Amino acid sequence: MIQINIHSDSDVKSLEIPNDIGINLMELLKAEAYETIEGTCGGMALCATCHVKVTDSIPSLSEPSNDELDMLETLPFIYYESRLACQIKLNEDIQQLNIEIIKN
Template identity: 50%
Template sequence: MEANNINIHVQNPDGTLTTLEAPIDMGLSLMEYLKACEYDILATCGGMALCATCCVDVLEGEDMLHEMSDDEYAMLDTLPDVLPNSRLSCQLKLNQEMDGLTIKLHGGLN
């Protein structure tokens, strides 16, 4: 793995994990990267924390993430099936501290 990349693990619907090598030097959000990897994420609002269609559940590494903003919290609060470990992937900028993060697409989004 290059110094400018991190590993993100994505849990598939069948429970298996796919490891992705994500660049941290391009300023991408987790949502942008997952879309580039052709995961089925709508991201209707384009990453503005206005739609919650990019919601992911953080299975491992939640402590690696920055604190949730008020806007992100308010948007997640509109979901009927939000979990304590749910986050908007558009609000998570890829960075070195996220190396090893394990996520799955939230609810019906996978």
């Protein structure tokens, strides 16, 4: 199971999902009705409407690709820990994930 803690405004929601769920973080957040996660491009790293901040260092999390970094740089404000949720694949390598939803 993957434990995901989602910080949004002053709210924290914890989810426990199967580690073989086979989706990315953006798809999960949209299914959980987080309206600030639009995913306009459908997960292609072309729009940055699924901007999140990963608040913990997770060695098993893949590094952002050059395409993801290029798209993040188009945003008015980013963090060192900024990621596109569509580029975070939820799999058995991730045990726990703490994220903050960023409103751009």
